[in-house]
Amino acid sequence: xxxxxxxxxxxxxxxxxxxxxxxxxxxxxxxxxxxxxxxxxxxxxxxxxxxxxxxxxxxxxxxxxxxxxxxxxxxxxxxxxxxxxxxxxxxxxxxxxxxxxxxxxxxxxxxxxxxxxxxxxxxxxxxxxxxxxxxxxxxxxxxxxxxxxxxxxxxxxxxxxxxxxxxxxxxxxxxxxxxxxxxxx
Numbered sequence: 096x097x098x099x100x101x102x103x104x105x106x107x108x109x110x111x112x113x114x115x116x117x118x119x120x121x122x123x124x125x126x127x128x129x130x131x132x133x134x135x136x137x138x139x140x141x142x143x144x145x146x147x148x149x150x151x152x153x154x155x156x157x158x159x160x161x162x163x164x165x166x167x168x169x170x171x172x173x174x175x176x177x178x179x180x181x182x183x184x185x186x187x188x189x190x191x192x193x194x195x196x197x198x199x200x201x202x203x204x205x206x207x208x209x210x211x212x213x214x215x216x217x218x219x220x221x222x223x224x225x226x227x228x229x230x231x232x233x234x235x236x237x238x239x240x241x242x243x244x245x246x247x248x249x250x251x252x253x254x255x256x257x258x259x260x261x262x263x264x265x266x267x268x269x270x271x272x273x274x275x276x277x278x279x280x
Contacts, residue, residue, distance in 0.1 A: 113138040113145065114159045118193030126200020153211040156201040157219045164188050167223055169230040175277050177230050182245050182269045189249045190259030199250050241276055
């Protein structure tokens with residue numbers, strides 16, 4: 096009689112457990128305190144399990160953020176609705192526990208780590224960049240500027256206040272972005 100399970104340890108659900116433990120640990124201890132040892136312990140896996148999947152903490156965080164964000168909900172009847180819904184979606188995601196700290200921490204590390212910058216550019220930013228370019232029919236440099244303005248502003252607010260942007264300020268940010276990007280170039 097043959098077993099339906101492949102040899103070795105079961106792997107189903109490991110990524111989900113690691114991602115949940117990562118955001119929880121970053122939320123509780125901050126990005127710096129969330130070492131690979133602590134992340135492995137919190138996820139209930141060996142540290143070698145993490146390093147078999149991710150070459151570094153930064154790569155793990157990038158994939159964790161990609162999982163936390165999921166696909167962008169590019170919904171709306173026109174550019175204004177697509178931009179507005181995307182900005183509010185990004186604000187809601189950045190406001191989730193652990194996300195802003197993970198985001199900011201991995202960006203700080205990437206400043207002096209070219210391989211991590213490449214991971215962030217290809218695995219995290221590229222899917223959103225392509226989706227927004229297609230939805231908005233805008234060149235890459237304009238979409239990158241919009242991402243920089245929105246994400247940078249949202250992360251700055253979380254870093255300074257420790258809280259997500261309040262709705263009135265989020266509306267003002269959306270209005271500023273719409274002023275620049277609502278009409279096609």
